[in-house]
Amino acid sequence: MKNIISILLFMTGLSLSAQVGINTNSPKAKLDVNGDVNLRNKVVVLNVTDNSLSQGNNDQLLVSQGEGYPPIWKSLRIPEYEPNKFYLIFNNSFSDRTGVKFSDSEQSTISGRNLAFSKGASITSLPGFKKITGLTQDLSIFSDNSKTYFQFETVVQANLPSNGTTDISIDYACGIFVDDKLVNLRQRNLKASSASSTFITHNQIGVISNLSKGDHKVSVACSRLGSYRTASNVVLAIGTYAADNINSFITQSSLKVDVYEIPQVFNSITN
Structure with missing residues (x-):
């Protein structure tokens, strides 16, 4: 009581x-x-x-x-990880409508491309490369065992004249960089066609294994490598337009990043 x-x-x-x-x-x-x-x-x-x-x-x-x-x-939803198996840890995509443009005077001065374009090359050693600003993003790695996948897509255009032959063209290259170090690169050639102001879709997929643990910065940069029989006023546009037969919505760039890791700290799985 x-x-x-x-x-x-x-x-x-x-x-x-x-x-x-x-x-x-x-x-x-x-x-x-x-x-x-x-x-x-x-x-x-x-x-x-x-x-x-x-x-x-x-x-x-x-x-x-x-x-x-x-x-x-x-x-509280904490994923349960099995040891020695990869899991998708980071997934994101980014876009940019600004792109980059190159006049005929902004052509790269790189010589010996087979030596210059090597894994780990610093962007400062590759003159003429311009970054696509909106595709520079941060990512974090938490494990010593990882695979990072990149998928880059954009549209490339030049205000080339209409030409029935393919002897008028421009060489260009786009690279994917991590911490300003080259991890993936593709070279292509944009050719004049029967229609003026030719444009093409550029697709690029890359992968890098075992980035160091910690924070990193991924970026995309492109360059005008060479021009063949082009006039002095021909502009190369990547991720934007050089002529108004297309617009910034059509030419926008995108970058998708997926990081798979083998977690080093995981919960045991119980039935």
Whole structure:
């Protein structure tokens, strides 16, 4: 009976007082407990949608919704990883409508391309390359065992004249860089055709294994390598347009990045 009366008095005091402190003389909430709390039975939360009391489910956490809102139960979803298997850890895609343009005077001065275009080459050693600004993005690697896939797509156009032969053309190259180091490169040739202002779709897929753990920056840069029988006013446009028979929506660039890793810290799988 004494215990019942004590509990009733405590609850009465709690309802009448704005703030009650246990082991503290300056409570900062309606009930402020300064010390350990041992719950031997259950915790229930008011469900404001139907005014019911919810005990939550197994493995759920009590999560705050911010000041003025009651907490709610939420499931913590941590993926379970099996050892020695790759999992998709990062996946994102980016786009850019600005692109890059090259006049006939902005042609690359690279000589010995077979030596210059090698894995790990610094972008500073490749004169004439311009970055497509909107495709420069950050990514993070968390494991020593990873594979990072890149898929780059854009449209390349030049204001070439209509020509029935293919002896008027421009060589160009686009590279994918990680931390300004070349990891993938494609060279192509844009040829004049029977229609003026020829344009083509450029697709490029690359992969790099075992980037170092930590933060990295991926970027895409392109260059005008060589021109054959072109006039001085011919502009090469990559990810943008050189003539108004197409527009920036058609020529926009995109980059997709997927990172697969073998997690080094994982939860064991149970049946």
